[in-house]
Amino acid sequence: MAQVLAPGSIVVADWHRCNESKQYFSKILHRKRRRHFGLLEFPVMPPHVPVDTIHYKVFISGKSGVGKTALAARLAGLNIPNVHYETTGIETTVVYWPVKLRESGRVLFFRLQLWDCGENALRRFDHLLPSCKEQVDAVLFLFSFTDRTSFDDLSNQIAKWTDTTEDRVVKLVVGTKFDLFMHCDVAERDVKVFQKTWSLPVLHIGGEVSDGFGDVAPLLNCLTEQLWHQDCVTAGSANYHLVQETV
Amino acid sequence: MFGSGQGVALSCCETEGGGKVAWRVFQDSVMLIAVSGGGRHGAGSSKEEEVHLQRLLENVWNCMVLVLGQDELTNMRNVERLKRDLRSCFSIIDQLLEDRQEGILGNLTHCTDSLIPPNTTVIQEAVDSFAKAADSEFGCLIVHGRIAAATEKWWRLAPQEVVLLSALVRTLSGSGSASCDYPVFLPQGSPTVAHRLLRFHLLPGADVCVLCGPTPSLHRAETELVGRFWSPLVETLRDCLAVGERCLPGSVSLRPDVLALLLINRETRRSVSCVRTSTNHPPCAPLLPSKARCWELLKLFYIFSIKHYFMQEETLCVTPEERAHKTNTEDFVHGFSHQPIHCYLVTEECKSYGLQTPQHQLFLLIPLSVPTFALRTVATQTLSDIVAATGLSPLM
Ligand SMILES: Nc1nc2c(ncn2[C@@H]2O[C@H](COP(=O)(O)OP(=O)(O)O)[C@@H](O)[C@H]2O)c(=O)[nH]1
Numbered sequence: 163m164a165q166v167l168a169p170g171s172i173v174v175a176d177w178h179r180c181n182e183s184k185q186y187f188s189k190i191l192h193r194k195r196r197r198h199f200g201l202l203e204f205p206v207m208p209p210h211v212p213v214d215t216i217h218y219k220v221f222i223s224g225k226s227g228v229g230k231t232a233l234a235a236r237l238a239g240l241n242i243p244n245v246h247y248e249t250t251g252i253e254t255t256v257v258y259w260p261v262k263l264r265e266s267g268r269v270l271f272f273r274l275q276l277w278d279c280g281e282n283a284l285r286r287f288d289h290l291l292p293s294c295k296e297q298v299d300a301v302l303f304l305f306s307f308t309d310r311t312s313f314d315d316l317s318n319q320i321a322k323w324t325d326t327t328e329d330r331v332v333k334l335v336v337g338t339k340f341d342l343f344m345h346c347d348v349a350e351r352d353v354k355v356f357q358k359t360w361s362l363p364v365l366h367i368g369g370e371v372s373d374g375f376g377d378v379a380p381l382l383n384c385l386t387e388q389l390w391h392q393d394c395v396t397a398g399s400a401n402y403h404l405v406q407e408t409v
Numbered sequence: 410m411f412g413s414g415q416g417v418a419l420s421c422c423e424t425e426g427g428g429k430v431a432w433r434v435f436q437d438s439v440m441l442i443a444v445s446g447g448g449r450h451g452a453g454s455s456k457e458e459e460v461h462l463q464r465l466l467e468n469v470w471n472c473m474v475l476v477l478g479q480d481e482l483t484n485m486r487n488v489e490r491l492k493r494d495l496r497s498c499f500s501i502i503d504q505l506l507e508d509r510q511e512g513i514l515g516n517l518t519h520c521t522d523s524l525i526p527p528n529t530t531v532i533q534e535a536v537d538s539f540a541k542a543a544d545s546e547f548g549c550l551i552v553h554g555r556i557a558a559a560t561e562k563w564w565r566l567a568p569q570e571v572v573l574l575s576a577l578v579r580t581l582s583g584s585g586s587a588s589c590d591y592p593v594f595l596p597q598g599s600p601t602v603a604h605r606l607l608r609f610h611l612l613p614g615a616d617v618c619v620l621c622g623p624t625p626s627l628h629r630a631e632t633e634l635v636g637r638f639w640s641p642l643v644e645t646l647r648d649c650l651a652v653g654e655r656c657l658p659g660s661v662s663l664r665p666d667v668l669a670l671l672l673i674n675r676e677t678r679r680s681v682s683c684v685r686t687s688t689n690h691p692p693c694a695p696l697l698p699s700k701a702r703c704w705e706l707l708k709l710f711y712i713f714s715i716k717h718y719f720m721q722e723e724t725l726c727v728t729p730e731e732r733a734h735k736t737n738t739e740d741f742v743h744g745f746s747h748q749p750i751h752c753y754l755v756t757e758e759c760k761s762y763g764l765q766t767p768q769h770q771l772f773l774l775i776p777l778s779v780p781t782f783a784l785r786t787v788a789t790q791t792l793s794d795i796v797a798a799t800g801l802s803p804l805m
């Protein structure tokens with residue numbers, strides 16, 4: 163039985179609320195909003211505060227309209243489209259996220275490149291999916307709280323990613339449109355059962371975009387934690403104490 | 410439809426309130442209909458509105474082909490499916506309808522909005538070698554939504570394709586994404602086989618793109634090529650970005666009495682345009698039109714000129730039969746044995762002057778305070794100033 167890392171067991175949870183994190187988080191802000199980086203740019207710390215940046219590729223999977231593009235925009239602090247436009251190819255979005263490791267106190271910048279591809283485009287053009295899968299480090303499986311079928315289809319989606327070659331890929335499930343509880347189609351109980359069966363972290367997102375990092379921090383911390391953990395396992399150096407929890 | 414059954418072509422109709430309906434059938438299969446409310450464009454007359462609508466129809470059709478390919482549009486098997494697939498075009502079509510970005514005139518002129526960088530050669534070499542490394546002959550650098558450099562082959566694409574690709578890149582870039590791999594069909598060059606448009610957001614405001622075949626993958630191009638070719642040029646790119654909406658490098662000094670200009674190179678089908686933000690304007694002088702109004706007036710004057718006096722360069726997406734009754738220029742121009750080379754218009758808001766040479770068309774807005782007899786000098790001098798300063802630039 164696989165195990166789910168307890169949130170906050172590797173990275174400091176809610177670190178964005180600590181005073182000491184300000185100098186790092188200020189690097190991903192510009193005039194109190196999230197800063198947008200071109201590919202040739204990155205957060206620069208003063209020379210006496212050396213920080214490593216590690217790159218990861220994250221694929222966002224889910225049916226059309228579930229909220230893939232909106233999620234990528236939200237995580238990067240971009241304007242969330244309020245109209246649904248099909249994404250007609252692959253679009254990637256870069257998110258920088260500073261993280262403090264619990265054990266060593268070391269600070270890292272995670273550079274997460276989110277890969278979003280419209281479902282129709284994936285179906286119409288064969289080369290897109292392999293391109294999304296190339297050297298991918300994590301997959302976010304999306305379902306929408308307002309669309310039962312998207313939830314029921316999760317197992318099919320995940321099954322496609324469980325070949326041996328993709329064993330090392332970090333998997334996370336994200337429920338979108340959590341704010342639309344009036345139209346909620348997926349009960350909390352069902353989510354619990356699902357989480358138990360698959361032993362995958364399930365997060366939810368939706369609602370007003372907050373000024374700070376409150377709405378995205380839980381997801382980004384969970385994702386970075388899983389990625390870091392996977393890296394350590396792969397490197398065979400998982401000999402630090404993990405507070406693990408069997409679900 | 411009744412009319413065409415009888416061999417009559419009706420292309421447009423108008424209501425008393427100035428509303429207009431225009432339509433056109435593409436590839437004998439899809440009819441697009443454009444409706445405008447009328448009275449929206451202030452000074453624009455209904456003739457101008459018609460040019461707008463016809464352009465819009467053509468642009469929208471090209472967008473549909475760009476995203477879906479011609480086959481899917483002409484041999485439709487399942488209308489419901491097509492309707493769903495068409496949603497993929499909505500974001501660019503909305504951009505065309507809103508026509509929001511100031512200073513982008515390509516949708517109207519079918520010339521590529523360009524920006525002349527201060528360091529043309531370095532930028533040109535970088536675009537050429539980047540494209541080559543990406544196994545492509547088609548590459549371009551877009552700064553503030555305008556082309557700053559492109560490979561030779563990029564310019565050989567049909568002008569409307571170049572304009573359309575620029576529009577697509579603006580839409581994609583506007584969403585803030587870092588890179589993309591977009592299947593695109595070229596309405597002229599490749600309406601049935603998709604190419605891949607790879608786009609990389611180098612710096613806010615600067616995107617490089619290549620059109621390529623199956624290789625390289627987006628991941629590989631980004632990790633192996635973008636940094637290698639563009640990291641050493643960050644400062645050069647920042648200098649390009651600094652040119653801003655003026656589109657002309659600092660070495661070109663414009664006369665103080667030019668409010669706005671649009672310069673078209675008729676051979677290369679490229680254009681630069683800018684509106685002055687009024688500097689040290691004497692407070693007692695009559696109020697100048699706002700920046701937004703200047704852009705609007707510039708468009709209206711362009712339409713006015715090509716409608717009445719100047720020829721608009723042929724647009725390639727029109728078949729010869731269609732062209733017979735589709736040109737925007739009125740018949741009396743064709744009736745002339747000579748071509749007007751200068752024209753001007755004085756309105757309550759400003760004076761406008763247009764001139765055309767075999768190679769260029771220039772459209773200027775000039776404050777009312779400048780005497781009408783001086784307009785011609787302002788125009789000819791502005792043209793020669795720009796040509797002299799950018800003469801070596803392959804752009805103009
Ligand atoms: N209320 C709410 N609407 C959302 C949320 N996520 C996405 N949407 C809306 O759902 C629609 C589809 O989202 P989009 O991200 O474009 O779907 P995609 O096809 O998966 O990329 C858009 O109109 C979004 O504004 C959310 O968390 N809450």
Ligand SMILES: [Mg+2]
Pocket residue numbers: 230231232247248249278279280
């Ligand atoms: Mg999408």
